[in-house]
Structures are given as C-alpha cells and as structure tokens.
Amino acid sequence: MNKTFRLGLGHAVFIVAFVAVWELASRAGMLDPTFFGRPSGIVAYLWNGFVVERNLWNDLFYTILAATIAFWAGSIAAVLVGLVFAMLPRVHKACEPYLTLLNAMPRIALAPLFLLWFGLGVGSKIAVAISLVFFIVLSSTVAGIKGVNSDHLVLSRALGAKPRDIFFKVTLPSAVPVIFSGLRLGLVYSLLGVVAAELLAAEHGLGQVLAYLQSTFDMNGVMALLFLLAFLGLSITVAMNWIERRLLVWQ
Amino acid sequence: MNDMAAARPNGAPGAAAAPAIELNDLTMRFGVGTASTVLAVDRVSFSLAPGEFVSLIGPSGCGKTTILNLLTGLLAEEPEGDVRVLGKPPSAGNPDIAYMLARDSLLPWRSALGNAAFGMEVRGVPKKERERHALELLKEVGLGDFADKYPKALSHGMRQRCALARTFALDSPVLLMDEPFGALDAQTKLTLEDVLMRLWSAHRKTVVFVTHDLAEAIALSDRVVVMSARPGRMIADVPIDLPRPRSVRKLQSDHRFHEYYAHLWGLLEQGVGDE
Numbered sequence: 404m405n406k407t408f409r410l411g412l413g414h415a416v417f418i419v420a421f422v423a424v425w426e427l428a429s430r431a432g433m434l435d436p437t438f439f440g441r442p443s444g445i446v447a448y449l450w451n452g453f454v455v456e457r458n459l460w461n462d463l464f465y466t467i468l469a470a471t472i473a474f475w476a477g478s479i480a481a482v483l484v485g486l487v488f489a490m491l492p493r494v495h496k497a498c499e500p501y502l503t504l505l506n507a508m509p510r511i512a513l514a515p516l517f518l519l520w521f522g523l524g525v526g527s528k529i530a531v532a533i534s535l536v537f538f539i540v541l542s543s544t545v546a547g548i549k550g551v552n553s554d555h556l557v558l559s560r561a562l563g564a565k566p567r568d569i570f571f572k573v574t575l576p577s578a579v580p581v582i583f584s585g586l587r588l589g590l591v592y593s594l595l596g597v598v599a600a601e602l603l604a605a606e607h608g609l610g611q612v613l614a615y616l617q618s619t620f621d622m623n624g625v626m627a628l629l630f631l632l633a634f635l636g637l638s639i640t641v642a643m644n645w646i647e648r649r650l651l652v653w654q
Numbered sequence: 655m656n657d658m659a660a661a662r663p664n665g666a667p668g669a670a671a672a673p674a675i676e677l678n679d680l681t682m683r684f685g686v687g688t689a690s691t692v693l694a695v696d697r698v699s700f701s702l703a704p705g706e707f708v709s710l711i712g713p714s715g716c717g718k719t720t721i722l723n724l725l726t727g728l729l730a731e732e733p734e735g736d737v738r739v740l741g742k743p744p745s746a747g748n749p750d751i752a753y754m755l756a757r758d759s760l761l762p763w764r765s766a767l768g769n770a771a772f773g774m775e776v777r778g779v780p781k782k783e784r785e786r787h788a789l790e791l792l793k794e795v796g797l798g799d800f801a802d803k804y805p806k807a808l809s810h811g812m813r814q815r816c817a818l819a820r821t822f823a824l825d826s827p828v829l830l831m832d833e834p835f836g837a838l839d840a841q842t843k844l845t846l847e848d849v850l851m852r853l854w855s856a857h858r859k860t861v862v863f864v865t866h867d868l869a870e871a872i873a874l875s876d877r878v879v880v881m882s883a884r885p886g887r888m889i890a891d892v893p894i895d896l897p898r899p900r901s902v903r904k905l906q907s908d909h910r911f912h913e914y915y916a917h918l919w920g921l922l923e924q925g926v927g928d929e
C-alpha cells in the first residue's frame with residue numbers, strides 16, 4: 404500500500420512539474436504556443452467543449468459508438484471464423500493466402516475507398532476499424548487454438564473424451580488467454596481505425612474535430628484532443644486488464 | 655490382508671480365472687509399408703489377474719509406452735497378435751481403463767476439484783455426483799484442503815496427487831500408468847508411492863505400471879516384467895514375493911528387497927547388451 408502510494412505520489416509530482424514547466428516556458432516565450440499550445444489553454448478548451456458549449460460530447464459519442472460497434476462486429480466475426488478454421492483445417496488452408504494478402508494491405512489506405520462505399524457517416528468508420536480488428540482477433544484465435552497443449556489432448560483422449568468435449572473443454576479454454584490479448588489489441592486498433600477514418604472525412608467524431616482544429620491552427624484544441632484520445636486508449640487498456648484479471652484468475 | 659486373494663472382497667467365483675489383461679504374442683510395427691518400419695514390440699505375452707499390480711521395466715525406447723497405448727486402442731496402426739482388456743479387444747475411449755502420464759497434465763483453468771472431476775465429466779457422470787466423488791478422492795490423496803486451488807498454486811507433488819485423484823475417481827477397473835512419478839524428486843516420489851499403495855489397496859484395480867525406477871517397481875508390484883532394448887522382447891516375468899501391505903520406505907531396509915533389486919538389474923543389463 405505504502406509502495407503504491409509513493410509511486411502514485413511520484414507520478415503526480417512529475418506530472419505537475421511537467422505541466423508547470425510547460426506553462427511557464429510558454430508564458431516566458433521560450434515555447435511558442437502556436438506550435439505547442441499551453442496547459443491553461445488546453446484546459447480551457449476542454450472546459451469549454453465539455454462544460455460550457457458541450458459540443459465535444461456529441462463527437463466523443465460518435466467516435467466511441469463507431470469503435471464499439473466495429474470492435475464487437477469484428478471480434479465476433481473473427482472468433483467465429485477462427486473456430487470454423489479450427490474445425491475445418493482444409494477451409495483454413497484454402498483461405499489462408501487470401502487472408503494474408505488482405506492483411507498485408509495497409510488498411511488506412513483503404514479508408515478513401517470505404518468513404519466512397521459507405522458514405523461520410525459512421526458506416527465508413529466502422530468499416531475501416533473492422534478491417535483492422537478482424538485480422539488481429541482472427542490471428543490470435545487461430546494461434547490460441549493451435550497452441551493447445553498436446554499433453555492435454557492425449558490425456559483427454561485417453562480418458563475417453565469425445566472430440567466435441569475436447570474442443571469445448573480443452574482446446575477452447577486453453578485458447579482464451581491468447582484470444583483475449585488479441586481482443587485487447589483489437590479494441591485499441593478499433594479506436595485507431597475510427598479516428599484515422601474521421602481525420603480523412605466525417606460528419607462527426609473526435610477525428611473530424613481534430614482535423615478541423617489542425618486546419619485552423621488551434622494548437623490548444625489539437626493538444627486537448629490528443630490527450631483525450633490517449634486517455635480513451637488508456638481507459639480501454641485498464642478496463643481490459645481488469646476484465647482479464649477477473650476472467651483468468653487461474654493464470 | 656497380506657494375501658492378494660484374501661484381500662479381495664466378494665471375489666466372484668470364476669472371476670479369478672479370467673485375466674483382466676492379456677497379451678498374446680503381441681507385435682507392433684510402426685510405419686508398415688514405408689521405408690522406415692520400426693519394430694517396437696516383438697512377441698510379448700503376459701497377463702494380469704484382476705487386482706494385480708504389474709510393473710513394466712526396460713530400456714528407453716523398448717516399447718513400454720507403446721504397450722500401454724495398444725491397451726487403450728488409441729494407436730492409429732494395428733498390432734499383430736492378440737490383446738484383451740477384460741476379455742474385450744481394445745477400443746478408444748474404453749471406460750474400463752484409466753490412463754495416467756508422467757506429466758500431470760492438469761488443466762490450468764480448472765481448480766483441483768475440477769481437474770479431479772474432469773475424467774468423470776467427459777464420461778458423462780452428473781455434476782453433483784462427480785464433484786462429491788472427486789472431493790472424496792482429493793481427501794484420500796491428502797488434498798482435501800486444496801480443492802478450490804488452481805494448479806499454479808500447487809507443488810509438483812500436489813499436482814501429481816491431483817492427477818492420482820483424477821485417475822482413481824474414474825473407478826475404472828484397469829489403470830495404466832506411464833512413469834507417473836518419473837518427474838518427481840526422490841522424497842516426494844516415496845510419499846506418492848505410499849499414496850498410490852493406499853489407493854490401490856482401497857480400490858483394488860488392475861494396474862500396469864511403467865517405470866525406470868527398479869526400487870519403485872519392486873516396492874509396488876506383484877510382478878515385474880522386464881523387457882529388452884528395442885525391439886522390445888520380454889526377458890523375464892519376476893514375481894515379487896514381499897508381504898503386503900508394504901511401506902515403500904521400510905522396504906529399503908529389507909534384504910529381500912535388495913536381492914530383487916540386484917536380480918532385476920542383472921536382467922536389465924543383459925537386455926541392453928542384447929542389441
């Protein structure tokens with residue numbers, strides 16, 4: 404307890420000092436606020452956006468909505484396809500070269516295409532994010548299922564387990580930790596995909612706001628949004644860690 | 655209690671006549687029809703009466719594991735000769751057989767109780783019943799207080815106790831054990847041998863026990879079957895005439911134990927020189 408408290412205190416001191424130096428340097432004219440913004444301006448921007456005018460809530464909502472939908476749709480599809488591959492190795496073999504090819508494509512470069520196909524709205528953002536999430540979760544599902552301990556398989560067979568039982572009671576549970584780390588990565592990439600697509604063109608969303616702020620050289624706003632996005636990503640990681648600890652107590 | 659026959663409760667008449675396990679001129683070739691045919695087991699014959707404990711010893715690669723696998727019917731290739739388990743030819747998933755391996759192979763996401771119940775679970779024993787029985791066996795192996803612990807929290811010895819509980823919880827009349835204590839330190843091994851002896855006396859199974867440890871083979875078995883280096887042939891079938899119940903620890907100071915040891919060692923040496 405004492406240790407974590409001291410560690411937390413250390414971080415707090417560091418952050419306060421960092422912010423203070425930034426603010427002072429900017430006021431003293433050593434750091435040009437047109438390029439770096441300044442802490443007081445960033446806080447003011449966020450205060451205005453979330454409390455006074457409240458326009459950021461709407462954009463935050465769209466970004467989270469798109470990332471969530473993409474994450475769920477992409478992961479569920481990927482886990483299902485992974486399971487099909489595990490049960491039908493021939494299908495896996497047949498599909499593998501195409502999947503590798505698709506996965507090798509830089510997905511962000513597909514964003515303009517998706518904008519054309521699915522419009523400026525949330526659909527194109529979801530499409531870009533799914534194209535990232537799907538492959539990440541699929542490859543971790545396949546790896547998890549392949550990584551099953553062969554001793555466990557031998558033993559289960561020797562004890563008389565049917566293939567179905569072996570799959571659901573041995574193979575699948577043993578794949579869960581690997582699938583989970585894929586999900587964790589998938590969630591982060593889902594946010595990344597949505598924001599990247601929003602940066603290109605969008606009706607709503609934090610990425611769209613960011614693009615606008617950049618074009619008007621509002622550095623306080625840009626910095627504010629970057630911190631906001633970092634904070635979102637961090638919350639995702641913390642939440643996933645928490646779920647993982649609960650779910651995988653046996654590890 | 656010392657005598658096998660006397661120890662058997664309600665031994666049905668005639669049951670003693672039918673062997674629990676029977677190998678007749680068993681020969682196993684791997685990769686028949688390919689360039690790399692391996693003769694793994696060469697005309698091995700022995701049989702076990704119900705409730706008998708027989709150890710199988712021999713140099714590495716002489717086909718001990720292969721013989722156990724043949725009894726389970728899990729091998730892809732067919733042997734020559736005749737194998738019978740309780741009068742029936744081997745079949746995969748035979749509920750008459752429980753198998754135990756050197757590595758405990760506990761499922762890390764299941765508690766000790768869940769692992770002890772796993773065999774029963776895949777054999778369709780209802781949940782209540784299997785958990786009650788699994789807990790009973792965990793208590794018998796001295797893990798009663800650890801039922802809800804995950805394998806990562808158990809020591810090597812405890813994990814192997816749990817594997818013993820899982821094996822005995824199946825209530826299969828035939829146990830096949832492939833170096834179950836091979837990976838344990840000497841001290842833990844002695845303790846677990848005693849646990850095994852206790853379980854075996856209480857549950858009376860027919861056991862084929864593969865080991866590289868002569869002392870272990872003598873201490874546990876009614877008979878020790880000695881095999882030669884590959885291709886595995888039978889060199890000898892040595893009855894171990896030591897009184898039961900045995901304490902593995904106390905046997906160390908029994909001169910007959912050491913005579914058996916020297917005898918078996920001689921046979922093994924002769925089998926190695928064979929090739």
Ligand SMILES: Nc1ncnc2c1ncn2[C@@H]1O[C@H](COP(=O)(O)OP(=O)(O)OP(=O)(O)O)[C@@H](O)[C@H]1O
Nearest residue numbers: 684685692694713714715716717718719720721884
């Ligand atoms: N599935 C298989 N296909 C081909 N050869 C095999 C197969 N299983 C075993 N063998 C061969 O059969 C021989 C006997 O193997 P086995 O595993 O039965 O030996 P073992 O007596 O159990 O040895 P150890 O004491 O090292 O465990 C070995 O030469 C092995 O390479």
Ligand SMILES: [Mg+2]
Nearest residue numbers: 718719720832
């Ligand atoms: Mg072996």
